[in-house]
Amino acid sequence: MLFPIKINSLKYYKNFSKNEFFSEENSYNYIIPFLLKKIKILNFFKTSSQHRHLQTQNYIINNLNLKDKIILDCGVSDASSSIYLINKKLNILKHYYLTDNFINIKFKISKKSILLFYNNEPILYFNKYLLIFIADIKNFFLKSIIKYKINYNFDNYKKFYDYVFWYKIEKKFSNNKNITFLKYDIFTPWKHNNVDIIIIGNVLNKSYFSDKKIIESLKNLNKNLNNNGYLIIIDNIGKSDQENSSIFKKYGNYYSHCVDIKNGTRIKKLIYKTFKIYPKNFIS
Numbered sequence: 001m002l003f004p005i006k007i008n009s010l011k012y013y014k015n016f017s018k019n020e021f022f023s024e025e026n027s028y029n030y031i032i033p034f035l036l037k038k039i040k041i042l043n044f045f046k047t048s049s050q051h052r053h054l055q056t057q058n059y060i061i062n063n064l065n066l067k068d069k070i071i072l073d074c075g076v077s078d079a080s081s082s083i084y085l086i087n088k089k090l091n092i093l094k095h096y097y098l099t100d101n102f103i104n105i106k107f108k109i110s111k112k113s114i115l116l117f118y119n120n121e122p123i124l125y126f127n128k129y130l131l132i133f134i135a136d137i138k139n140f141f142l143k144s145i146i147k148y149k150i151n152y153n154f155d156n157y158k159k160f161y162d163y164v165f166w167y168k169i170e171k172k173f174s175n176n177k178n179i180t181f182l183k184y185d186i187f188t189p190w191k192h193n194n195v196d197i198i199i200i201g202n203v204l205n206k207s208y209f210s211d212k213k214i215i216e217s218l219k220n221l222n223k224n225l226n227n228n229g230y231l232i233i234i235d236n237i238g239k240s241d242q243e244n245s246s247i248f249k250k251y252g253n254y255y256s257h258c259v260d261i262k263n264g265t266r267i268k269k270l271i272y273k274t275f276k277i278y279p280k281n282f283i284s
């Protein structure tokens with residue numbers, strides 16, 4: 001149980017006077033993006049960061065024909081790891097779908113603290129000194145007491161603010177029709193155009209899903225992918241967040257294994273179990 005955590009260095013705090021810090025604007029711009037790195041929703045970490053997929057993205061940029069292609073990026077969290085590719089190539093792509101299944105985040109603010117909700121259930125409390133992962137507290141009574149105490153502080157602040165999950169990036173690309181922000185669950189049918197590239201980073205993880213569920217999602221994603229399209233699976237591993245990924249190309253009912261970055265994805269065996277695979281570089 002991650003409870004409580006002391007905030008050692010909240011760099012943004014220093015730039016504001018006490019009364020300014022917990023404001024709606026600062027929540028959108030600084031506090032929630034900061035908290036997103038820490039939170040877990042229904043057991044899924046929202047962790048993401050710029051450049052954690054750099055080698056894979058450079059491989060995509062330098063080796064795949066991206067002209068008029070459609071990319072489906074799954075489980076992007078706040079999209080910070082996707083932004084590099086988007087900035088470089090959105091102008092030549094036909095479309096980029098940024099998706100995640102858990103986006104329904106709201107918050108309440110008081111003068112000294114902020115409370116985050118997922119589906120109206122409080123999940124995290126934050127003030128200058130403490131982060132309390134309410135969602136992680138297993139003991140029912142302890143959780144009820146903490147929820148009561150915390151809510152008490154927010155009595156005068158009944159208003160919920162919708163957290164626009166992709167606030168910054170949506171603002172940046174608000175006039176660009178080539179990018180769409182969507183709630184999408186990788187286990188459900190995809191209702192939009194079939195796509196040419198599927199990127200799925202740090203979602204198909206054995207600590208999140210059983211092998212059976214991973215195979216189910218691979219089969220499901222395969223239905224969304226055009227022939228000659230690419231399936232790209234990325235795992236960032238360990239304290240150094242080292243990037244490991246595998247890129248596969250679809251040929252009818254087969255996939256060809258194009259390349260591994262570092263050791264490749266940890267679910268490679270499951271991919272081989274799910275699809276018929278040509279040997280590495282069998283087809284160029």
Ligand SMILES: C[S@@+](CC[C@H](N)C(=O)[O-])C[C@H]1O[C@@H](n2cnc3c(N)ncnc32)[C@H](O)[C@@H]1O
Binds near residue numbers: 045
């Ligand atoms: C660790 S983050 C990965 C963020 C980003 N792709 C990266 O690699 O930096 C995992 C994300 O997967 C999302 N996720 C979990 N289950 C999902 C599902 N069934 N469908 C789509 N996204 C899901 C979570 O909401 C979370 O944002």
